[in-house]
Amino acid sequence: MRVHIKRFSLDDEIKQESVTYELEAKEQTLLAILQEIKSTQDSSLSFTSSCRSSVCGSCAMRVNGVEVLACAYKPKDGDVVEPLKNMPVIRDLVVDMDKALTCNTKAAAFSSKNSKNIALSPDDEKVNELQSDCILCGSCYSACPVYESNENFIGPFALTRSWRYVSDKREQDVDQKIEAIQKDGIWDCTLCNECVPVCPQGIAPKQDIMMLRSKSGVMGHIDPNMFGGGLDFGTPTF
Amino acid sequence: MVDVLIVGAGGAGLVAALHAKASGASVKVICKSYPTRSQTCMAQGGINAALSHGDEDLVEIHAQDTLKSSQGLGSKEAIDMLCFNGVEAVEWLDRIGVPFSRTSDNKIAQRRLGGATHARACYAQDYTGLKILHTLYDQCNREGIEFCNERFLLNIMTQESDLHVSGVTALNIKTGEVESYEAKSVILATGGYSRLYDRHSTNATNSTGDGIAAALRAGAKLSDMEFVQFHPTALKNSSILISESARGAGGHLLDKNHKRFTDELAPRDKLSQAILKELEDGSGEVFLDIRHLGEKFIDEELPQERKLAKLYENIDPVNELIPIKPVAHYTMGGIEVDNSSQTALKGLFGVGECANHNVHGANRLGGNSLLELIVFGKQAGENAAKYAKESTFTCKSKRVFESDKKSIDALRDFEVEIDFYEKKRAIGELFYRYVGIKRNEKELLSALDEILKIKDELCKMGIRDKSQIYNTNLIEFLEFKNILEIGEVVINSAIKRKESRGAHFREDKPFQDDENFALHTIADNKSISFGGEI
Known part of the structure; x- marks a missing residue:
């Protein structure tokens, strides 16, 4: 079996180049294959991994142009493996997530005021069960086309995280959260749906963004693109 | 210079950071990956607290269960601290x-885990650790806590005269540069060393005891390092964890003939020993059976388990048996700390799996490790902040920094003769076989021989990738060196403890010997002895 891996190194000023590795075909994950290459064929191959059970979010990458977790994907002959998009590549399959992660803070995606304990019903808890399954792997961020026109876009995972807290009955400062996602946030999304199929946890950030838009509307915020002309928020929304 | 430097950004590190900050200290966190990628995200079963909903659980009973499971090695004072603060800890997480x-x-829903007399593990499906970790991370973002990600801990800087901590050195993985981080106090929250068992562990690939090894080198003491918990139910081929909650919910363990052979809710040490016996002397195969729980229940309470069993073993637990084996899961031993979470070095604190607060003793109960992060994370954070406030100490020594820089540079110029990846795998096999669920003196001694041989050969090992930037070959080699250092302490401790207790089962000394061994095994960088009050 052959896999083609896009390699990149800042050290040698090598631009991205595809390197092909030959392996014995057997039933295993892409991560296991990368580890095998690294420990037996090429110790310079760089990637990140940790839990190997799809909960730590370290090994997101693209195979044939689609975001996957290497630990949850079983490769086929001829697969092309690349790093995530929209983040600086540090080396080979490793990207720098520092900037992407600041989106969580920008979106005020946290519990704002620690109130008294408020009882939740099983239904209350189910409201954001899926959103709180997020592992911050960055797949949705990589798949999002908005970054081509607005690099400051808060982006899918941080907006899902925002909805997680906004929808939480215990949250005491919904206003602050809704305020935080008006600029470079919910209205910049084109609702193209690219973030949805790539989520390894089955989360639908687009859906959460639509929920945030309707909540924003109820709270008196207006889609800036509706006025045309006066405000320029980058990509038009539909 | 920052007041409190936290090394490690799993649950323990994040809780410590939040509380140090709340105590008025300036705080910085360094970690070798990103905060939400730590081992804590893999905790599935739950966090213990005697909330007394519905049944008659009390904090006193939680403490009794924990003390009993520690088999004479737990400290009553520390266990009371853990359990009596459990309710408050869970209420804080809820808030x-x-x-x-x-x-x-x-x-808040609770379920019963092994060794517990009541259903007291609060959970969030089987994503308890993941959801706690991410919520803590979000709180750190709220508090504006500074993270320096992808920094690999090299060494702890101390002033030679009085073993006073002054910061740490770390390798910036992204740039390949050695950096020094000065601080008035340092909290190690760097996790355990289960990856000593390499592929025979449920843990993330980077649970390599880096903080424990660095603490040992700097002069701190380690205790009870021979106590390694084997989780009874990991997937047979991949060592991926199947949570205890599967058994708590009524899952059965079956032998090759599909007959039950043991009490599924016995503590992990006893159960792992029973399963090993069945694997070695009995039918040779053991399965976890959760078919009778039904698809709806499995998808509701154990969604991760179903996904992982399908992915790694090609079986669907809804209608098939899950082949399992016990593998290394949690290391009870760690850096010895006092009742303020401080180590033997002034200003150096430890918390989480890397530290030994004497709450788990010889066998940890499921659901107590997440609780430990919250309770002792707070203690460590507050005490480190207090220490920093009172400290007038400043150290400008560049000694450790210079020597680390030199040794990293030397590695980049070195021709490899022996492959360390091969040795890393060999150590894993050696430990699983000889320093695993059951041990005896003869095999321990031969394992020690092997380890010492590998140690001698270390000077011929190194890195083939000489790159500066994001050199994971280098990081894995540094992890390997830490594993090797810790492995030697684990074997020596296991040899010295000539009795059986909890997770340390010696087939040549099958009984607990309280007369001689109701003591902690204490190791420093020179020797191993028994001591310490229990």
Whole structure:
């Protein structure tokens, strides 16, 4: 079996180049294959991994142009493996997530005021069960086309995280959260749906963004693109 | 210079950071990956607290269960501290937004785990650790806590005269540069060393005891390092964890003939020993059976388990048996700390799996490690902040920094003769076989021989990738060196403890010997002895 891996190194000023590795075909994950290459064929191959059970979010990458977790994907002959998009590549399959992660803070995606304990019903808890399954792997961020026109876009995972807290009955400062996602946030999304199929946890950030838009509307915020002309928020929304 | 430097950004590190900050200290966190990628995200079963919903659980009973499971090695004072603060800890997590599963009468749902007399593990499906970790991370973002990600801990800087901590050195993985981080106090929250068992561990690939090894080199003491918990139910081929909650919910363990052979809710040490016996002397195969729990229940309470069993073993637990084996899961031993979470070095604190607070003793109960992070994370954070406030100490020594820089540079110029990846795998096999669920003196001694041989050969090992930037070959080699250092302490401790207790089962000394061994095994960088009050 052959896999083609896009390699990149800042050290040698090598631009991205595809390197092909030959392996014995057997039933295993892409991560296991990368580890095998690294420990037996090429110790310079760089990637990140940790839990190997799809909960730590370290090994997101693209195979044939689609975001996957290497630990949850079983490769086929001829697969092309690349790093995530929209983040600086540090080396080979490793990207720098520092900037992407600041989106969580920008979106005020946290519990704002620690109130008294408020009882939740099983239904209350189910409201954001899926959103709180997020592992911050960055797949949705990589798949999002908005970054081509607005690099400051808060982006899918941080907006899902925002909805997680906004929808939480215990949250005491919904206003602050809704305020935080008006600029470079919910209205910049084109609702193209690219973030949805790539989520390894089955989360639908687009859906959460639509929920945030309707909540924003109820709270008196207006889609800036509706006025045309006066405000320029980058990509038009539909 | 920062007041409190936290090394490690799993649950323990994040809780410590939040509390140090709340105590008025300036705080910085360095970690070798990103905060939400730590081992804590893999905790599935739950966090213990005697909330007394519905049944008659009390904090005193939680403490009794924990003390009993520690088999004479737990400290009553520390266990009381852990259990009596459990309710407050869970209430705090609830207030900051952890989405715990709920009961039909709007209470936090709880389930029973092995060794517990009551259903006291609060959970969020089988994503308890993940959801706690991410919620803590979000709180750190709220508090503006500074993270320096992808920094690999090299060494702890101390002033030679009085073993006073002054910061740490770390390798910036992204740039390949050695950096020094000065601080008035340092909290190590760097996790355990289960990856000593390499592929025979449920843990993330980077649970390599880096902080423990660095503490040992700097002169701190380690205790009870021979106590390694084997989780009874990991997937047979991949060592991926199947949570205890599967058994708590009524899952059965079956032999090759599909007959039950043991009490599924016995503590992990006893159960792992029973399963090993069945694997070695009995039918040779053991399965976990959760088919009778039904698809709806499995998808509701154990969604991760179903996904992982399908992915790694090609079986669907809804209608098939899950082949399992026990593998290394949690290391009870660690850096010795006092009742303020401080180590033997002034200003150096430890918390989480890397530290030994004497709450788990010879066998940890499921659900107590997440609780430990919250309770002792707070203690460590507050005490480190207090220490920093009172400290007038400044150290400008560049000694450790210079020597680390030199040794990293030397590695980049070195021709490899022996492959360390091969040795890393060999150590894993050696430990699983000889320093695993059952041990005896003869095999321990031969394992020690092997380890010492590898140690001698270390000077011929190194890195083939000489790159500066994001050199994971280098990081894995540094992890390997830490594993090797810790492995030697684990074997020596296991040899010295000539009795059986909890997770340390010596087939040549099958009984607990309280007369001689109701003591902690204490190791420093020179020797191993028994001592310490229990």
